[in-house]
Amino acid sequence: MEHADAGPAARGLCFRCFGQWCNLTGFWFLGLCNNFAYVVMLSAAHDILKRQESNNSTASATVSLAVDVGGGNSSNSSIYDCNPVSTGAVLLADILPTLVIKVCAPFFVHYLPYGVRVVFCVAMATASFLLVSFSSAVWMSILGVIFASISAGLGELSFLALSVFFNRNVLEGWGSGTGAAGVAGALLYSVLIQAGLSPRNTLLIMLVVPLLMLVSYFGLLVPVSPFPQWRREEAAAPNSEERQQLMDGSEEEEEENSAPETRISGALSLTEKLHIVRGLVKFVLPLGLVYFAEYFINQGLMELLFFPNFSLSHAEQYRWYQVLYQVGVLASRSSLRCVKIRKIWILSLLQVVNAVILLVAVAYQFLPNAWFVFAVILYEGLLGGAAYVNTFYFISKETEDRHREFAMAAASVGDSVGIAVAALTAFPAHRYFCSL
Structure with missing residues (x-):
């Protein structure tokens, strides 16, 4: 009899482990697919807009927003090799739709099923891919970037919830997949273009x-109710003794490897x-500060960190800055299983220190070569990625069951606010340095 019971128990454990790996893999691909268009679209739009600029000189004023940051500015007499318009202009156009969605959607998006x-x-x-691929006017390319931003913003808050x-x-x-999107998107686009494909054909590929996002959601994830936040079960919520065991540090590993507890919940009121x-401020502010410092570096300073006597050209230096940043983000967003950081404000302060160091380096040009900048940019990506995954991990861990879904969606606004303020x-900063 004892042996007869062992078989079903073992099969049940096997099935549960298989389901957990399916869910983990599904969220990895959802993170990759969600951020992929967002990452690729700016590079693609730049190429399309530059082609349109050569065909239609009347569009030159608008196209100047998206001039490739790798090229110099021959019309600028500044001691810095910079473009007339900050690359923050492109970032701002890309982040605003995401920001609007993240601010507004958590209050009404629960009326829509996840599917x-x-x-x-x-x-x-x-x-977004089709619009930018077949764009015949500047407004079509910009609309394509906006659509990619809408997709990424709504997807992020939905999947986190x-x-x-x-x-x-x-x-x-999820964290590892979003980090991989930065590396995979930039790398794949560059490789296909370098192989001789046109931007149009590259985007069509x-x-x-x-399509992979659809397969990941409907094919890999263990099905949940279309409205899981309204699911009600007969089972009672965990009693105080059980909840204390779940909160006990010695039980943390067991808690994380077990199935999520049943939640008795209903629609939250506006007051709730x-x-x-208000309770999320302690998480959102440090995350927003990390991303403010991070994107101030990326969009306000990185273009100005050019070393003319280095072995790489300005375009190549900037490209490596971007690659190293994305590698750092990927590594730290994949580190949650190895290390968890509760005090996000420490990451915020360290990121601000990075921004101050590089700002001083731009102002006084005391760095001998790009190697120091390479190290700081890699470190910057590590801090940003760690702040992201740890923020949402501890929101999920410390928020009570009934509030958790809304909290995860609402907190996603933190990084977007930081990015938008950094772009502004x-x-x-760009105007000041380029006027010198």
Whole structure:
């Protein structure tokens, strides 16, 4: 009898482990696909807009927003080799739709089933690739970038909210996948262009990525209710003794490897949501500060960190800055299983120190070569990625069950606010240095 019971128990454990790996893999691909169009679209739009500029000189004023940062500015008499308009202009155009969605959507998006949201995100990403591929006017390319931004913004808040209905380790998959999107998107686009494909054909090939998002959501994830936040079960919520065991540090590993507990929940009132938002400030502010310093470096300073006597050209230096940054992000967003950092404010301060060091380096040009900048940029990416995954891990861990889904969606606004403020700050910084 004892042996007869062991078989089903072992099979059940095997099935549960297989389901956990499916969910982890599914969230990894969802993170990759969600951020892929967002990463690729700016590079592609630059190429398309430059082609349109050569065909239509009347569009030159608008196209100047998207001039390749790798090239010098022959019309600029500044001691810095910089473009007339800060690259923050392009970043601002790309981040604003995402910011608007993240601010507004958590208050009403729960009326839409997750499957509908996924299909909408896929449609937006597909439309962005098609619009930029077949663009015949500047406004079409800009609209394509906006569609990619909408897809990424809605997808991020939706998948972060959805993660609360799975084991918490799916956040590891999501974080690693979003980090991989930066490296894979930039690398794949560059490789295909270098291989001789046109930007149009390259983007058409990348239409497989939105399809992969559909497969990941509907094919890999263990199904949940279309409205899981409204799911009600007969089972009671964990009692105080059980909850204490879950909170006990000695039980942390068991908690993370077990199935998520049953949640008894209903739609939150506006008052409850505002109360949750106030409680998220301690998470959102440090995350926003990390991303402010990070993108002030990327969009306000990185272009100005040019070493004319170095073995690499300005374009090559900038390209390596971007690659090393994305590698750092990928590494740290994949590190949640190895290390967890509760005090996000420490990462914020370290990132601000990076920004100050590089700002002083731009102002006084005391660095001998690009190697120091390479190291700082890699370190910058590590800090940013670590702040992202740890913020959402501890929100998921410390927020009470009924509030967790809304909290995860609402907190996603933190990085977008930081990026938007950084883009605005990059304008005067860029103007000042380029006027010298």
